[in-house]
Amino acid sequence: MSTVTRLRHALPMSPDINAAVSTLDKAIADAVDAAKAAELLQGLIVALLHGHAHAQTQIMVSSTT
Template sequence: MGKVIRLRHALPLSQDINKALADLDSAIAKAVSAAKAVGLPQGLVVSLLHGHAQVQTNVMVG
């Protein structure tokens, strides 16, 4: 778990981190909106997001 950073110990966050978080949030929101607009079932959207979150968790703790 040496790659995991506790944000509460890194506060205040740098402008680069804040921008990266805002960009990530915006990209996810746009992708979800686009998927819903073409009729992708909401459960599939949730399962894909959960799957990616699980993989990233495994990367962080692995």
């Protein structure tokens, strides 16, 4: 996933947050690579990632009200 552009947060982030983001990014990239190696359909990979993102967004929105 070397074509992904990293966005920087407007405010400085702690080293712990940067480390957690890097770890998460690597885990996602490794999982996508493993799915591709297992010859899963690209659309299925995208649909799964989109579904998880949607679910997590709903949880975040629901918890702020």
